[in-house]
Amino acid sequence: MFEMLYKRYGSALDNEMRRIVASQPNQPPDFGTMLGYSLGWVDAEGAPYHQATGKRIRPLLLLLCAESTDGNWHSALPAAAAVEILHNFSLIHDDIQDDSPIRHNRPTVWKVWGTANAINAGDALFTLAYSALEGQTASVTPQVALELWRIFNHTALELTRGQHLDMRFEHQASVTVDEYIEMISGKTAALLAACAQMGGLIGSGDSTRAAHFAEFGLNLGIAFQMQDDILGIWGDPGVTGKSAATDILSRKKSFPVLFGLERSERLQAIYRRESFGDADVKESVAELDAIGAQEAAYQSEQHYYQLASAALDRAHPRGDSAKWLRQLIEELFKRTH
C-alpha cells in the first residue's frame, strides 16, 4: 500500500523537501551534507545516494487524507514536507540519546560527525520543518495557516514529552500499561494524528472534520505500535527481518511485557536476573503465553484499530483515496492475523 502511495506522491514530496532543505542560501556545504545525509539524499561525503532510507509513511498519510477530502493533494505538499523533516529531526536526536550506531543500514549522524554536530543538525531540521510549514501559508487562509501552526507546535511538544517518558521508563522500577500508552501516544501516535489532521484540514478547511482525522491518526498510531510490540516477541523472523523475540532479549518494556509484569511474579523474577540469555528469553515467552499476554495485546490492538476505523468514518473521506485509507487499516491489521 505504501509502495503505491509512494509512487503516487513520492517524487513531488521529495522535490518539496529538497526545495526547503537543500536550497537554503549561504548554507555551508558540510552543513548541507549532514542534513542531506540524514534525509537519505547523499552519502557522508556529499555524493548522491540512491538507496531507500525512509518509507515516508507520515507525509504519505497526510497527502492521502488531504486528497480524500477534496481530491487535490498537491496543495498539501508543504505540510507533508514539514512532518517528514520533523520526523527526521527526532530520529537524529533519538539516535544520540539511545546511543544507536546504525539506522537504515548506515552509520547514524552522530557516528559520522560526532554528537555536537548531530545535535545541531537535528536542531536545524527542527527549524526547517517549521520553514517547510511556512510555505503552506500560500495555499490556505491565514486562519487555517495559524491552526496548522498550532497543531504542529502541540505535536512537537508531544514528541518531546513522549521521548522524556520513554527515557524515564528505562530507569523506572515499574511501568503501568496506562503509562505506556501515554508514552507511545506522544512518541509515536501524536505525529500520525497530526498528519491525518493537517491533511484533512488543508483539504477541507473544516476544523471539526479535521479533528475526526486526528482521532483516526492517533488510534492508528497506537494500534500500529501495539502490533510492532507483538511482532517484536512473536513475529516470524523470516518476515520481520529481526531475530525471534528480539524485544525480550533486550528486555524492552513493550505492551505484552508490561501486561505480563503487572500480572506474573514469575516474569518479574525472570526480568530481575542479572544476566539474561536465550534460556531466559524462552522462559519469558512461555510465561507470557501462559498468562495470555499475546491475546491481550491482540485485543488491545484491535480495540485501537476499531477506534481508528470509526473515527475515519466520521471524517467522511471520499473517492479512491477513501478506499485506500480503509485498505491501509486492513493491511496493517493483517500483519499480525
Added chain:
Amino acid sequence: MFEMLYKRYGSALDNEMRRIVASQPNQPPDFGTMLGYSLGWVDAEGAPYHQATGKRIRPLLLLLCAESTDGNWHSALPAAAAVEILHNFSLIHDDIQDDSPIRHNRPTVWKVWGTANAINAGDALFTLAYSALEGQTASVTPQVALELWRIFNHTALELTRGQHLDMRFEHQASVTVDEYIEMISGKTAALLAACAQMGGLIGSGDSTRAAHFAEFGLNLGIAFQMQDDILGIWGDPGVTGKSAATDILSRKKSFPVLFGLERSERLQAIYRRESFGDADVKESVAELDAIGAQEAAYQSEQHYYQLASAALDRAHPRGDSAKWLRQLIEELFKRTH
C-alpha cells in the same frame, strides 16, 4: 540600564514565561523541573530558586522596541517570552556541545541529568518557544502573526547555522575576519535583530519600520560581540570578573586574534605552539598591541555601533523608550572606552 528595564518589564515577562512553560497539562514533574531549572526558577530538586540566572536582555530589548513605537509593551509579552525561551534552548544544547559544566554558577542541565535528557529538555524549550509565540496571535492581525512566525523561523535557522560555523572554526586551520563576522551574525546578532524587529512589528504593524529595527538589532549584536572580544583580551579583570586575557589563554578565535593571525607570522607561530602558558599569553598580547589589533577592533566595534544608531534613527522610536534605546547604545559602547 538593563536593571531599570528589568524592574519595568521583568515580572510581567516572568509571569508570561511561567504560564507557557510551567503550566503544560500532563507534564511529568521531573520534566518540568529540568525546564524550570534551565530558566532559573527551581533548583535540581524542583525547589524554588531565588538567585538571578539570566539577564533577560533579549526579551527586554523586544519589549523596549515595542514600547518605543506605540507606548504599549504588554501586548508584546508572548513574543518576548518566545525569544527568551528560544535563547535558553540554545544555551542547553551549546553547553552539551561545548562540554561546559557550569552556567550561571550552577551545574549545566547535562551535568545534572545527563546528555540524553538535556538534548530533550532543549528540544522541549525549542517547541515551547513556538508555543509562546503562538500566544501572540491574539493581539495582532493574522498577517502580522504569520510574519512573526517567518521571522522566528529564519532566526532559529540562523542560530543553528552560526553554531555550525562556530564548531567548524575550532578545527579549521585558518578563519578569516569575514567568516567570523558571518558566524557571529548568526550565533549572536540574529536573535537580537529578531527581538528588535518583532518588537517593532508588534508595536507598529509596519514591516518596513520593523526592518529598520532589525538592522538596528543586528548591528548592535555584532558590535556587542566585538566589545566582548576586546574585553576578553584587554578587559580589566576587576570589572569583567574573568582572569586577564582569558580569551588568549584558551586560544579563542575572537576578532582581534583573527585580525592578528591574518597579519602577523609571529602570532601564527606562537599560536602553533603545542603547550601554551602565561608567557605565551604575554607574548601574544604584546604582538597584538604592536600590530594595532586593539585599535582595529575598536574601529570595527564603532563602525557597527554607528550602523546600529543610524538604523535606529530610521526606525523612528518615540517617547521615553526611544531615549532609553539610545542610552542603551551609549552605555554599551562606554564599556570599552
